[in-house]
Amino acid sequence: MAKQTNIRLDDGIRAAAEERAKRRGLSLQGYLADLIEQDVNESRAAFMAGAQAFIASYATAFEEEFGEDRYPGLPADTTRSASRDAA
Template sequence: MAKTQLNVRVDAATARAARERALERGMSVNRYIEELVRQDAGETGQSFVEAAADFMRQYESVFAEEFGAEREGRR
């Protein structure tokens, strides 16, 4: 895959944290940030789906009570 250069400006504390985290993981800062972005891009959709499923589990009885009979053609 072709690489594109991306320049960003961050404060000194953020730069230091990125360097430290990358070093702890044994990778370059570039790779560390690349992985963070990939994770964020992939997890956003998954997090939404999980949150929606959790919401439906929590309120399933409310929805069933409100819309169940109508869905079954009883109203």
């Protein structure tokens, strides 16, 4: 469900935004909503990429410190445990 949000824009910014919206065949509201959605999605993607890089960089250290079963309550991955025990 979409919620309405009110914002205040400087006259010059509003005019420029309206022109850009018009060139894209959008209303001002649609144009601004698209910009915000794009920014949020880019921020989310950047965060996820950073989180994945962090996990990849420190996975060995975490496993050494805390062990392989980092998710209490979930069944252990018997394939990884068996292959590690065989080594």
